[in-house]
Amino acid sequence: MSSGASSLVVAFSRVGRSAPWRPVRRRGHRLGSVAGSFPMLARADLRCATAADVAAVADLLAAAGLPTVGVEQLVRAPNVLVVATDGRAVLGAVGLEAHGAQRLLRSLVVAPRARSVGIGRSLVRRALEVAGGREVILLTETAPGFFEALGFDTVERAAVVGPVTTSGEWTSLCPDTAVVMRRAATAT
Ligand SMILES: CC(C)(COP(=O)(O)OP(=O)(O)OC[C@H]1O[C@@H](n2cnc3c(N)ncnc32)[C@H](O)[C@@H]1OP(=O)(O)O)[C@@H](O)C(=O)NCCC(=O)NCCS
Numbered sequence: 001m002s003s004g005a006s007s008l009v010v011a012f013s014r015v016g017r018s019a020p021w022r023p024v025r026r027r028g029h030r031l032g033s034v035a036g037s038f039p040m041l042a043r044a045d046l047r048c049a050t051a052a053d054v055a056a057v058a059d060l061l062a063a064a065g066l067p068t069v070g071v072e073q074l075v076r077a078p079n080v081l082v083v084a085t086d087g088r089a090v091l092g093a094v095g096l097e098a099h100g101a102q103r104l105l106r107s108l109v110v111a112p113r114a115r116s117v118g119i120g121r122s123l124v125r126r127a128l129e130v131a132g133g134r135e136v137i138l139l140t141e142t143a144p145g146f147f148e149a150l151g152f153d154t155v156e157r158a159a160v161v162g163p164v165t166t167s168g169e170w171t172s173l174c175p176d177t178a179v180v181m182r183r184a185a186t187a188t
Pocket residue numbers: 064066108109110111114115116117118119120121122139140141142143144145146147
C-alpha cells in the first residue's frame with residue numbers, strides 16, 4: 001500500500017470541539033461548498049500508520065475493550081495498520097496481520113465521537129484493497145452484522161486452516177465464542 005494519504009468521501013461536522021461528529025446529510029454539495037456552511041467540517045484521511053500512531057490506536061482499542069497486544073507489530077511490514085485521521089487526531093484504525101498468504105483483519109475501531117459517518121466501513125474497504133485477492137479472516141464478538149454487510153461470511157472455526165490459526169488473536173486473545181468470518185481468496 002502506498003504510504004500517501006487519501007481522503008475519504010465522507011464529510012462530517014460538529015458544533016464544538018467536544019461535540020460528537022455528525023454526518024453531513026446534504027446531498028449534491030461538493031465538499032468545499034459544504035465546508036463553507038459548517039465551520040467545523042472535517043474530512044477523514046486514510047493513511048498507513050507509523051510507530052508514532054501506535055499509542056493513539058492502542059488508546060482507542062483499550063477504550064473499546066479490544067485487545068492491544070501486538071498492535072505495535074502491525075506497523076511492521078508485511079503487516080499493515082491503516083488509520084483514519086482528521087489531520088491531527090487518530091479517529092479510527094484497522095490492522096491486517098500477515099500469516100503466510102492469509103491476512104487476519106483485526107483492531108478495527110472508530111472513536112465514539114466519529115462513529116456512524118462511514119469511517120469504519122472505509123477502513124475495512126481499504127484493508128481489503130490492501131489484502132488484494134488474499135483470504136481475509138477475522139474474529140469478532142461485537143460486529144458480525146457490520147462485516148457481513150462488507151462481504152464477509154460467517155464460517156465454522158474448524159473450517160479455517162492455515163497459518164492464521166497460529167495467530168495470537170486466534171489462539172488466545174479472542175474467546176472461543178467469537179464469530180469467525182472470512183472473505184475468501186479471489187483470483188487476481
Ligand atoms: C464497529 C465500528 C468500527 C463501526 O465504525 P463506524 O465508523 O461507526 O461505522 P460506519 O459509520 O462505517 O458504518 C455504520 C453502519 O454500520 C452499522 N454498525 C455499526 N456498528 C455495528 C455493529 N457492532 N454491528 C452491526 N452493525 C454495526 C451501523 O448500524 C451503520 O449501518 P447503517 O449505515 O446501515 O445505518 C465502531 O462502532 C467501533 O469502533 N466499535 C467498537 C469496536 C468494535 O466493536 N470493533 C470491531 C471489533 S471486530
